[in-house]
Amino acid sequence: MKNNLNRYTEQELKKDELLAIIASNLELDETRKSQMKSAYKAVNDILAKDENFFKGYTISVYAQGSLLIGTTIKPLAGKEFDLDIVLHIEDSFLNHTPSEIYDELYRVLAEHETYRPLLQEKNRCVRINYNSDFHMDILPGCIIMKDNTRLMIPLDKKRIFWSRTNPKGYFEWFNEISERNRTSFLLQERYGMLLEAKIETEDLPTDLYLKTPLQRTVQIVKRYRDLYYQNKDTERTPAISSIVLTTLLAQIHAGSHSIQEALKDAASKLKGLADDFKYKGVKFTVYNPVDDHEDKNEREHFTDSWEERHYNSFVGFVEDFQRKLNTFLGNSTNEFNYKDLFGNGYYKENIQALVKLEESRKGNQKLAALLAGTAYTSADGMINMSTGVKNGSHGFYAES
Template sequence: MLTIQQKTEFSEILDELGETLDITESQFNAAVTSYNAVGNWLCNDDSKLKPYSPSVKPQGSFLIGTTIQPYTDGQDIDIDLVCELTGKNPRWTQKDLKDIVKEQLESHKKYESILDEEGRRCWTLKYRENSINNDQYHMDILPAVIANGYNVVLTKFFSESRNINFDSLAIRITDKELLNYEVATDPDHWLQSNPFGYAKWFIDRAETSRLKLFSLNESIQPVPKFQKGRLPLQRVVQILKRHRDMMFKDDKEKPISVIITTLAAYAYEGQTNVLDALVGVIDRMHLFVEDEIDQDTREAYRFVGNPVNLSENFADRWRDTPAKERKFNDWLKKVKFDINNAAQQNGQHNIIRTLSESFGDNAVKKTFSNIGNRKQLLTEQGNNRFDAAVGLSTAGASAIKPHKFYGSKD
């Protein structure tokens, strides 16, 4: 059983780990510059999209503040975007819209050279040479149709209202797996998605009466500012995604981020301490994977509902690929064990060793380096505290006198 002091210190480690996993301000700004440039090109005077005022906005983890660094060199930072059109040519099908977006991208030499294979719903741009630290990232661009006045509603909801009708934030998107992909011209018959409603739901779940650190309204501005602060639930999702990546690497059947993020948000109970939030989430996530019955076949299947579109099952692929469900369950069992094991370690060396196995050497070393730098500064100011059981500096326990020598942090 951890003492209150030990819990506080380990929570600080996890919070710092989450910050270490976060993308940097320079990476964030490079991505914003890139997607604004794409949006401007899609809207240039020669574009067939010009009459419909295309704009590009972030969605997914980039929007809700849970993007993480690649777990190893050579991996990409993943940035999900929506290319919104206010209306469309009445003759265009989903395929037409998606092909026109591709055509416009290919009319730019740079975008033609970095355009990747077509995805189910998106076009992907793979950035391989960036002036900021040579970071690699890719952007998945989802073509979508919105209604007049949508952006006014979006800004109002993100900046003012908590009690909203999420359906009003829904958009219509392209999906080449739909039977009507090449024939349906009425967007009402296209697939509905709600990335901004989902973001609003997630941040509403993440905020507590004491903590409101993240602005979705800021995130959707034309030139958003980097937001360094994160809520405990955002840190929990970052930590869980990194653990998943370290466990499965490039395994295509590993748990997908939207399932991890959704179950974590369902399971979160407003804890303001990152350790308490993480333990609570991993103990309760399984409760929100439901059993449903197919009304046609009477077969049972597993269901992880989209909170803003309850007809959508984020775990729909589990039915066709049972290994996906099995690997999710294996991962959940493993992350529970690993977090508990790390929390029970005594001394900095043992904590570093156990955390490195789950989250990677570089991230953990950087985490403790940052903590050590703060400890050194506090010691010089005469404000450092030390708990011998954990081996970290804190705001409690016995004061340490300032010194001018720095040996092993073990």
């Protein structure tokens, strides 16, 4: 649907590309992702070799959360990335207790000389503190029924009762929302035109144009969340968890075609929730969207621990985010506005990447003709300068 591109001015297009470049550079690099995958595959191999408990079961260890849905961001300096992993035991939870599966997971890792000094007991998961910039939280769970992705996991640190979860179901839910309108995403269409005109983009992040507006929105909002809370007393002003932010952003996403539209819409709707609490005392609830238990009291509840201070913290965060986002999108991009939303890192690199892309376009006559509406498409679908059907202007560089 290339006509969709005519709605955007040159400045709007550039800003969407800049936002995509920024989000790409905020993301964990492929080397780190590969290291993390190797880490949890190694844990899977160790558990599968256990002769005392896990030998009799089919198990799998896999990522959940941001690594699974494609919304990772690098931690701020001095912070670690929290890698969330599921130990999926293919046996009914009715055959076990929550403490049993937790204790067996801990036992196997504690018996291994590599992992023994790195282990830490958490409420529901076992943490491995690697000597690097990430730690891995392993959450054990048993199936509810065969051929279903839902799991039962320990409810809390007492590990007496079960709680429901569905990491793979959450991925499918998020992905379905994220992929809506894929063929008419502004940067997706832009990518198609770059391929047609053979623009050299190998020095840019490979997923620059391919991540969805929702994925980029989640990454950008999470980055600002980290900056907003980094110097605050999180006892008084608790930071908003990634699962709450991600779920809210997906639930309110309206299928925007550009990152800017998605961010503006998200900020506006989050502000509506904040205002409902601030002025009316209405407290929103965030349930796991793929937990379909008939009794709401039994559903996985991401805000079940929220108190008054959490909602007040949410109000402050959302008001600040919307104000700074509007400043960034409403004015010419500069370093000051950039730092307000994204911090000090990568400003020059991001601007240089955008400039390089601009220069590549200017030097490509075929693309310039395509954008100006003076190129032709031949009967075999090839873009050229003289024969076939004349293409319309795509408005990328229309004067605003």
